[in-house]
Amino acid sequence: MTGRRLRFSGLFQKYFLVLYLAVVIPLASNGVSEAWFSYRDQRATLDQLLAVEARSAAVKIQGFLEGITNQLGGLVQLSWTEEPDEQRRIDALRLMRQVPAIVSLTLVDGAGRERLYVSRIGLNRTESRANRTENEAVAGARSTRLWYGPVRYYRDSEPYLTVAMSGNRASVGVVVAEVNLKLIWDVISAIKVGRTGTAFLLDGPGRLIAHPDISLVLRGADEATLAPFRALRDLIGQAGTDVVTGTDGQGKAIAAAAAPVPGPDWTIVVEQPLSEAFGPIYAALWRTGGLLLAGAAFAGLLAYVLASRMTDPIRRLEEGTERIGAGHFEHRIHIGTGDELQRLADSFNIMAAELAVSQERQERIAKLKRFLAPQVAELVDRKGDDSVLEGRRTEVVVVFCDLRGFTAFSAKATPDEVMNVLSEYYDALGQIITRNAATLTSFSGDGLMLLLNAPVPIDDPALRAVDMAADMQRSVQDLIVGWSGRGHRIGFGIGLAMGPATVGRIGYESRFDYTAIGSVVNLAARLCASAADGEILADVAVAEAVTDKRAIASLGLRSIKGYDEKMPVYGVPFAQPPACPEPVAGSPDAATRPMPRDAIG
Numbered sequence: 001m002t003g004r005r006l007r008f009s010g011l012f013q014k015y016f017l018v019l020y021l022a023v024v025i026p027l028a029s030n031g032v033s034e035a036w037f038s039y040r041d042q043r044a045t046l047d048q049l050l051a052v053e054a055r056s057a058a059v060k061i062q063g064f065l066e067g068i069t070n071q072l073g074g075l076v077q078l079s080w081t082e083e084p085d086e087q088r089r090i091d092a093l094r095l096m097r098q099v100p101a102i103v104s105l106t107l108v109d110g111a112g113r114e115r116l117y118v119s120r121i122g123l124n125r126t127e128s129r130a131n132r133t134e135n136e137a138v139a140g141a142r143s144t145r146l147w148y149g150p151v152r153y154y155r156d157s158e159p160y161l162t163v164a165m166s167g168n169r170a171s172v173g174v175v176v177a178e179v180n181l182k183l184i185w186d187v188i189s190a191i192k193v194g195r196t197g198t199a200f201l202l203d204g205p206g207r208l209i210a211h212p213d214i215s216l217v218l219r220g221a222d223e224a225t226l227a228p229f230r231a232l233r234d235l236i237g238q239a240g241t242d243v244v245t246g247t248d249g250q251g252k253a254i255a256a257a258a259a260p261v262p263g264p265d266w267t268i269v270v271e272q273p274l275s276e277a278f279g280p281i282y283a284a285l286w287r288t289g290g291l292l293l294a295g296a297a298f299a300g301l302l303a304y305v306l307a308s309r310m311t312d313p314i315r316r317l318e319e320g321t322e323r324i325g326a327g328h329f330e331h332r333i334h335i336g337t338g339d340e341l342q343r344l345a346d347s348f349n350i351m352a353a354e355l356a357v358s359q360e361r362q363e364r365i366a367k368l369k370r371f372l373a374p375q376v377a378e379l380v381d382r383k384g385d386d387s388v389l390e391g392r393r394t395e396v397v398v399v400f401c402d403l404r405g406f407t408a409f410s411a412k413a414t415p416d417e418v419m420n421v422l423s424e425y426y427d428a429l430g431q432i433i434t435r436n437a438a439t440l441t442s443f444s445g446d447g448l449m450l451l452l453n454a455p456v457p458i459d460d461p462a463l464r465a466v467d468m469a470a471d472m473q474r475s476v477q478d479l480i481v482g483w484s485g486r487g488h489r490i491g492f493g494i495g496l497a498m499g500p501a502t503v504g505r506i507g508y509e510s511r512f513d514y515t516a517i518g519s520v521v522n523l524a525a526r527l528c529a530s531a532a533d534g535e536i537l538a539d540v541a542v543a544e545a546v547t548d549k550r551a552i553a554s555l556g557l558r559s560i561k562g563y564d565e566k567m568p569v570y571g572v573p574f575a576q577p578p579a580c581p582e583p584v585a586g587s588p589d590a591a592t593r594p595m596p597r598d599a600i601g
Contacts, residue, residue, distance in 0.1 A: 022298065034288060039281050046277050050193065050257035050270055051242040057191045057199045057268045058259040061210075064187050065263060068179060069146060069165060071099050075175045076167035080109035084127050085116075092118050101183040103160070108132045110171040119178075132174075137164035141174045148264035151181065151203040153220040158182050159209050161264065182217065184210040197272030204265040206230035216249075225249075232256055233267055245274065313341045320345070324352045327359075389455055389514060391504030396454045397465040397496060397542065398521050399438070400528035401429075401472060402447035404491030413488065421483060421490070422446065428475040436468040441515045449525075451516055454503040462498050462545035469494045469536045470574035477534060477574075491533025496572070497524035498541040526560045527569065536572035543570040 075091060092105045096118065104119035112133030117125040132138045140147030141164035149162030159181040166174045184201065188210040191199040201210040208226055211217050219225045228249040236244050236258045243257045248271060256271040275282070313335045320333035331352065333345040403409075403425065410418045429448065433440055437458055439451040452468075453461035476492040483490050501518030527537040543552045551573050557566035 022295070030288065030291070039278070046255055046272070047241075047243040047257075050255060050272065051259075053191070053193050053197075053199075053270045054242075054257040054259035054268060057270055058261050060187050060191065061184065061201060061261045061266065061268055062263065064184055065148075065163075065261075068099055068101060068163060068177065071095055071102075072163065072165045072175050072177055075105070075107060076165060076172045079169065079171040080115060080173055089116055089118070089126065092116060096120065101179050101181070102177050103180050104178040106132075106176040107173060108135075108138055108176065109173040110169075112138060115173070135176070137162050137176045138174050140164055141166040141176070142170075146263070150205075151207055151209055151264075153207075154180075156220040157218045159207070159217060159220075181209050182214065185212075185214050185217070188212055191270065193270050193272045194276050196276055197270060199268060199270040200229060201261070202229060202233055202267050202269065206233060209266065229269070232271070233258060233269055236269070313337050313345075317341065317345060317348070320348060324348065324355070330356070389505050391502060393500060393502055394454055394457075395461075395499065396501050396503060396516055396520065397452040397461045397498045398501070398516060398524035399450040399452070399465055399469060399494065399496050400447065400524045401450075401469075401492065401494040402445075402528060404493055404533045405489050406446045409488050409490055417486075417488075421488065424479055424482075425476065428479060429472055432468060432471050432475060436464055436471075438465075438468060439514065441513065447528075449521075451503065454501075454516065455514060460545075462542050463549055465496055465498075466536075466538070466542065466546050466550050466572055469496055469572060473534065473536055473574040480533075493528055493531030493533060494536045494572075495524045495527030495529070495531055496536065496538040496542050497521075497527060498539065498545060499523070522562065523560070526562055530558065530560060530569075536574060538570045538572055540568050540570070543568075 072095075075088065075095065088107060092107065096102050096105065103121060104117065106114060107116040109115050112131055114125070114128050114130045114132050117128070137147060137149055140149070145166050145168075147164040149164070151159050151161055154160050161179045161181050162176065163179055164174055164176045166172075188199055188201060189212045193199070198212050200208065200212075203209055206226060206229070207221055208217055208219075208229055211229075216225055228247070232246050232248070232254075235246050236256060243255055245253065245255050248254050253274040254271045255274055255277050256269055258267050258269045260267055316333060316335055320331060323331045332349050335342045335345040409421070413421075425446065426443075433450060436452070437456070439454065439456075440448060441451055442449045450468075452458060452465045458464060473492065473494060480490055480492065497520045499518065499520035501516040501520050503514070503516045505512045505514050506517075507513050523539055527539065531537045537555070538552070543554075546552060553571040553573065555569045555571050558569045559566050560569075
């Protein structure tokens with residue numbers, strides 16, 4: 001064995017050293033050095049180009065805004081009188097014809113009263129004399145003379161900007177203009193970086209104001225559309241350099257630079273695909289690749305001479321691994337060289353046998369776990385039959401539960417604290433659900449829906465559901481004590497209902513859920529919604545099923561949302577576990593919380 005290892009080691013060293021010395025070192029050194037110098041030179045040129053383009057684009061956007069504000073300045077030159085001013089109305093209408101981007105104009109006199117309102121989309125008003133002193137735009141213009149409001153989206157589509165300007169004297173008042181920013185498209189579409197580079201404009205919060213593809217702008221504040229543009233802008237800000245590399249909304253690699261637009265707190269970003277920016281580098285890499293191919297051909301000739309004795313076993317290994325990789329796990333590789341190659345073939349054969357068994361089980365489990373709780377999936381796997389999942393009509397007990405006051409708590413608490421509370425909550429309930437063989441069909445936030453007696457039938461599901469609900473209430477009430485000590489006002493309610501329902505898998509090809517459909521599901525949900533903190537509400541079917549086995553309190557007739565008539569509702573006490581519990585694996589220990597006053601034994 002030692003001699004074989006030495007011979008194999010010597011052959012490997014000869015093969016490696018010849019290829020390494022003859023090809024890898026000179027070609028790799030040349031390729032790396034050429035690529036590095038080309039990249040450095042091209043990156044320096046790209047940085048300068050994009051930085052200049054960004055500043056130039058910012059100037060063009062600023063020029064668009066100044067063209068509007070200069071026109072607005074002509075309306076705040078003369079002082080107002082108490083008489084109607086027909087000339088100002090004519091001037092305002094003329095300005096709107098000259099500047100198509102302006103949608104409406106509001107003229108306010110020195111006393112803060114609205115004197116004129118003209119609009120392309122609304123009704124004009126003259127001399128309404130409404131007090132506008134508290135208007136944000138008027139107050140901003142009086143404070144800074146020229147005020148830009150935040151960008152908003154008209155009908156969640158077209159971006160609009162409010163611009164307000166005051167005169168050089170208080171008596172001339174303020175003009176407020178609503179500007180349709182969709183017309184900036186003419187400016188943005190004219191900005192080109194190289195052959196295919198473009199620019200886009202973002203406001204302070206990162207919403208898209210202008211882009212060569214106007215359909216992206218008209219999607220308004222859609223987060224999926226805005227996310228890549230906002231991420232690119234933030235990347236430039238965090239990098240602290242003029243130019244960064246990243247990806248655009250289509251996932252293409254780009255180089256980008258940004259520049260601020262003075263006044264409205266906007267940012268213009270210019271981008272250019274790296275495939276264009278680094279074109280000379282790619283050309284150098286192609287040349288290097290050609291040299292590597294030529295060297296590989298020469299190295300292949302040397303390798304053939306040195307490794308001719310290894311050709312046959314390597315070929316069989318290659319063919320065998322391809323067949324195994326294609327899923328033919330029954331294939332076996334036969335090599336009798338007695339060295340490392342034979343041991344490698346034996347390892348592949350063992351791996352193929354294990355993969356065959358593992359794949360069969362994984363496919364079965366993966367299919368089940370697409371729509372089943374883990375414990376149910378493993379049960380079906382052990383039985384080897386998934387017919388239990390088919391749709392059928394059966395009697396089930398449906399349990400709904402959720403936290404009271406959770407919405408108010410999550411609005412005030414930190415995300416970490418919310419996650420800690422939910423983690424404790426689900427840890428406690430998860431153990432109880434598993435012990436009672438309940439099927440968790442869905443959970444959302446703090447709410448859960450459970451089924452008993454489906455898909456796997458159990459004995460006395462109503463009794464099991466009542467005991468499980470009491471155990472859940474005791475466990476969560478213990479948690480509530482701790483939460484209360486941390487200053488959280490949270491409660492917990494449960495609703496139970498029993499009746500016939502259609503159960504089975506529902507969904508589409510790549511995703512299924514196991515669920516129940518029927519009026520009993522809606523009733524359980526409504527009972528849960530009606531339950532106060534510390535209450536377990538059950539319907540009459542559950543109460544009748546356990547009346548001789550557990551203490552149930554009649555709560556009389558109650559109005560249930562979604563039902564026209566009042567219905568009898570029963571309360572389940574939970575302070576103490578049952579005196580003679582049914583044989584349920586893992587029954588909880590006795591709790592010490594007092595029993596509700598209306599419970600009856």
